[in-house]
Amino acid sequence: xxxxxxxxxxxxxxxxxxxxxxxxxxxxxxxxxxxxxxxxxxxxxxxxxxxxxxxxxxxxxxxxxxxxxxxxxxxxxxxxxxxxxxxxxxxxxxxxxxxxxxxxxxxxxxxxx
Amino acid sequence: xxxxxxxxxxxxxxxxxxxxxxxxxxxxxxxxxxxxxxxxxxxxxxxxxxxxxxxxxxxxxxxxxxxxxxxxxxxxxxxxxxxxxxxxxxxxxxxxxxxxxxxxxxxxxxxxx
Numbered sequence: 429x430x431x432x433x434x435x436x437x438x439x440x441x442x443x444x445x446x447x448x449x450x451x452x453x454x455x456x457x458x459x460x461x462x463x464x465x466x467x468x469x470x471x472x473x474x475x476x477x478x479x480x481x482x483x484x485x486x487x488x489x490x491x492x493x494x495x496x497x498x499x500x501x502x503x504x505x506x507x508x509x510x511x512x513x514x515x516x517x518x519x520x521x522x523x524x525x526x527x528x529x530x531x532x533x534x535x536x537x538x539x540x541x
Numbered sequence: 542x543x544x545x546x547x548x549x550x551x552x553x554x555x556x557x558x559x560x561x562x563x564x565x566x567x568x569x570x571x572x573x574x575x576x577x578x579x580x581x582x583x584x585x586x587x588x589x590x591x592x593x594x595x596x597x598x599x600x601x602x603x604x605x606x607x608x609x610x611x612x613x614x615x616x617x618x619x620x621x622x623x624x625x626x627x628x629x630x631x632x633x634x635x636x637x638x639x640x641x642x643x644x645x646x647x648x649x650x651x652x653x654x
Binding site for chain 1: 571640
């Protein structure tokens with residue numbers, strides 16, 4: 429089974445802090461994704477990566493950056509956390525190309541105070 | 542560009558059937574369906590590729606009408622375990638996609654005894 433592991437289930441940070449969310453997958457998948465999930469808005473793509481050191485902006489990249497130094501690890505960075513970034517963050521991975529299922533981690537519920 | 546799901550919510554009794562629709566304003570290469578139970582990660586159900594195919598998974602099946610740019614998820618003889626939020630994810634690109642999806646806002650399905 430594919431395993432996508434997110435480093436924290438719950439996280440509380442303060443406004444202005446730099447926040448790192450980590451995601452690791454164990455299936456040698458080329459693609460990795462970061463989503464934000466808010467009630468009534470569904471899953472919105474923040475950034476995705478289709479190869480090591482490659483990244484593409486999704487629908488809501490503002491205030492976020494990402495890093496993919498190794499194939500199995502994809503990090504989401506909140507440069508200066510703000511209260512409107514309080515949300516559930518989901519990481520996913522898939523094999524390369526289109527038409528492949530995405531496998532999700534359990535999510536990190538992030539609260540910015 | 543976000544696909545539109547309908548209905549937003551539905552309540553069923555065990556054994557009843559339901560249909561969830563997903564419509565896009567853009568031509569689609571594929572449609573993915575996921576189910577998310579409360580407090581858990583979204584779980585992949587099935588992918589439908591362009592060509593108007595229909596797929597089945599136990600008593601859950603789906604169709605994809607390429608011309609109408611619409612997919613429907615059919616839940617037959619619903620069980621309590623079917624409760625959750627169902628998301629469709631659409632891939633609007635032909636060939637050159639990197640596998641990123643645009644998700645709908647979700648349909649919350651509640652099955653009562």
